[in-house]
Amino acid sequence: MTLFLAAYLAGVLTLLSPCIVPVLPFVLVSFVPARSGRPLVAGTLPFLAGLGLAFTAAAGPAAVGGGLVARLGTAGRLLAFGLLAAFAVSLLSHRVSDRLHRPLVRLGAAVAGLSAAPSSRRGTGIPGPFRSLCLGAATGLLWTPCAGPILGLVLTGAALNGAGWQTTALIATYAAGAATVLAGAARLGRPLAAVLRRHLGLGDRLRRAVGAGLLAWLAALALGADADLLARYPAAGTVAAEESILTALGVEPARAEPSRSLLPVEGALPDLAGATQWLNGGSLTKEGLRGRVVLVHVWTSSCINCIRTLPYLRAWAERYREQGLAVIGIHAPEFAFEHDVGTVAAAIRRHGLPYPVAVDNEFRLWRGLRNSYWPALYVVDAEGRIRHHQFGEGGYARSEAAIQDLLAEAAGRRATDRGATPTRAAGAEAAPDLAHLRSGEIYLGSDKAATFASPEGLSFGPRVYSPGRLRPNQWSLAGTWAVEPDHARLAAEGGSVTVRFRARDLHLVAGPGPDGRPVRFDVTLDGAPPGEDHGTDAGPDGGGTIVETRLYQLVRQSDPARERTFAVRFHGSGIRVYAFTFG
Template identity: 45%
Template sequence: MLLLLLAYFGGILTILSPCILPVLPFVFARSDQPFRKSGLPLLAGMVVTFALIASLATVGGGWAIRANQFGRAAALVLFGIFGLTLLFSSLAERLSRPFVRLGNSLSQTSGEGPSVANSFLLGIGTGLLWAPCAGPILGLILTGAALGGASAHTTVLLLAYAAGAATSLTLALLAGGRVFSAMKRSLGAEEWIRRILGVAVLAGVVAVAFGLDRGVLTRLSLASTSGLEQRLVDRFHPQNDQMMARNPQGTPVSSEMTGDALSQINGATAWINSPPLTPESLRGKVVLVDFWTYSCINCIRSLPYIKAWYAKYKDDGLVVIGVHTPEFPFEKDEANVQKAVRDLGVLYPVAMDNDYRIWRNFNNQYWPAHYFIDATGHVRYHHFGEGNYDESEKWIRGLLEEANHKPLPDAATQVAATGAEAAASDDTQSPETYIGYERAQNFASPDGFNQDDVQLYRVPAKLQKNQWALEGNWLDEGQIATSLAPAGSILYRFHARDLHLVLGPAKDGKPIRFRVTLDGKAPGADHGVDTDAEGYGTVTDNRLYQLIRQQGAIQDRTFRIEFLVPGVQAYAFTFG
């Protein structure tokens, strides 16, 4: 219920979001018509179409996105005709009979009043234009569907989000109708209003057709709700939420899984460092289940503690299972995971969870997530995200003492992590940023993304903090961007000690040479473990690359990475 309300409120905020701007002309073009027969069916059509397209996207992936592009094109044609009939009433008479009938029907030129069916059809077209809008709350819904599988619950959440947006548009439409009526009574300007609306509709068509709804309008918008939406997500769905209950002795226990957790470990697609582990083989052991994926910087920074606990307590009965649940497609490749396990020095069993079965069994939502299971098979404690390592080790020791009926020597584990595994800086102000358009935010290249198609990208004159841009010929897809020509670059204005970028070599496996700069200069002492002082490095594997580690005071810096040959695959920035 809480997530349902959050989705509805996030939809209400859409009226303030840049992504709604191209839709407004089509909505307000009906503001002088009776709301029940015109505005309400239009909004209903928007809601239904938006929820349907978004639901299909969670099921069908790329094909649904491409299908929506055809829908957008059809909607643009429809609204082009609608706008022209509003602007030039005489033009409708010169069009062929079917288009005259459609244009006059949609623009309500007949004396019979607005048609509910036609208004609903217009709403469907508007919904096709609106469907690509996304913010953190909508992203949370779609990510949950992608990880947990599409369901009726997902569709209900999407309907709640769309209904929230329709609520705010309804209020604006009703207010707009009163304003229009007053203007007509006082000025007798109905024909001019029609023409102004026609110009607005055609301007909206042009904006959508040329991608200005994703580019220029974003930068010109007076308000963006992404920050407020993200705070709502963090407030009601926090990443470090412990969700604790208490047992009769007052000891914290997990409230999410009260049954036998060992039986939920079944479902791995492969095992690394171990034969398949079964509930029977784990009975009587204290088990730490660590959900991770090898390109996740938060997971990498927690690994030194997991590895240290395994080395220290394995002889006392601790079993550590790293459940590797992939985020990107390359993390499903067993050879890639085996190499990462070797390179990261992971010696304990790793279960590959490519089908997300173990993830769903635990009702998990986070990387990393640590579940502490006692000798009877029950989760007694869990922690999401980095940190809280002292408390986690206390739980390991307590569960082992409980299982072995004897105390352990009182000595906390000392961990000195280096490189990418070192703890994040307290002054990290830049968020994880995806390069693929499905989850991308703060993209600043003029004209926005050309989704699933090649485009020559440019950088703006100036990047604001946490804005980024592509330069050169790139193909940007849902999760990945591929450079298609030499000198393709990515720029990011960031504030953090460390900058990482998840990269992969060319599809044929050929290494990609690159160079990075900070504020136009070689990084020098501020280079990362995967670059030298001159900024040079090579992409050889699909993984996370640490490119920058500032040695002095942390400040806003402009990062640039130039790939000297085409073919690189870029996924996501992370910071620390």
């Protein structure tokens, strides 16, 4: 209640400020449109009501807005100039007045509860109160009061803590205080108007004089006369008076309440000292990350689901780095070859990861997070608490919103919806075509093998296999293969692997033998080269080379809606194949 009193008194002090000068002429002539015997009711009061409402409507959004509000404010000022200029011209000419008023006659009559027919007297088609209300609204758009401590207090509080009905009510109270003294100014100007009416003869010459004067004044305002006036005569006196009011009433400046995220606490970031080693940057500690929001990505280098999350990790790391986001990867191996640090380092380079990666070969960090998934995302707040998680692909909008929310909490400000970050993805990193995906991951090692269709059956150790008749999502071997726990190894030249699938993309996790020699291959779709359906690691003729152990994209179909039979034949021995994945 105290702040409302201060806002009203600040509005009253507006009369002593040079900021009132631009609108004062319009207030003093607000009785001109009033043809009734009650100019206060028909002219001045509607005028002041329109001025107050327009100022409140414009100042409220400005309290929390940005560049858009500034552009709208400029447009409103131009609109005000146009409306007031039209009013001034209507005072100069009855003919112009009739033309300007004619489209609004029925609206004005409806508002006033009058007949739809215009008055027989020229220039009186719009009811006086309605006309004065419109002119007051236009003047309110033109008025920019001096932002003294009290109005500044109101607007700053809204900007810090958000606009609400209290902010609107305080601005309206400020406008009411200004309207009170402006009504007094208009009443003081009325005796002068009565003298002019007696000496100039009923109204017409007075109307023309006022119209000409208003046009001249608008021209001066358009040329910046109001800015020059405020520069020469600053509102130091009213500012000092407002400061005295704040001191007397004991009102404190607005302060922002610390932003608190509503995200639950799910646990704590484990001690990072359990990492085997760190790649792509120095080692990090939990204590060293205190005060920063941390995004943790648990992944493994050959996992297609992990690979498809990497474009988001790169984009978020770049966008939010300056705001305090730290991104770290935790590489927990799925296959035996992924324990090799060189393999992990190659994957980091291949995907262009800009953040440090902890090698977690002993799964200490994995267990510390109580994790069970590849990939997994954890968003950690500035105090080291896990506040959001995402298991598997997807949920990118929710994860980014959590990042934004916790960054705002760390900065002590309100979270804003800044939209999704654009990502760049190509090849295996591209999002899957879930609408046509009908095939799931197929492991080729004995520990997890299923849907095997070679007539010999799957057995441990070297054996000659022959192709089988495949149903959807079945696979077979041809040639001499040694099936190990997590892969199948080609023991003699000329072996192949076949799978029946339905998906846009087909990937094969594969690598050369222990000697590391590259192995050439050819792929076919339904017995023919893939042509335009080839993947990034195979040509249109189906040719390619296995040069390192990683995931290879061998098929990307242009028409993924149909089932296909895929086969890959290797021209060499020692090749190891681990799994088919699809997208």
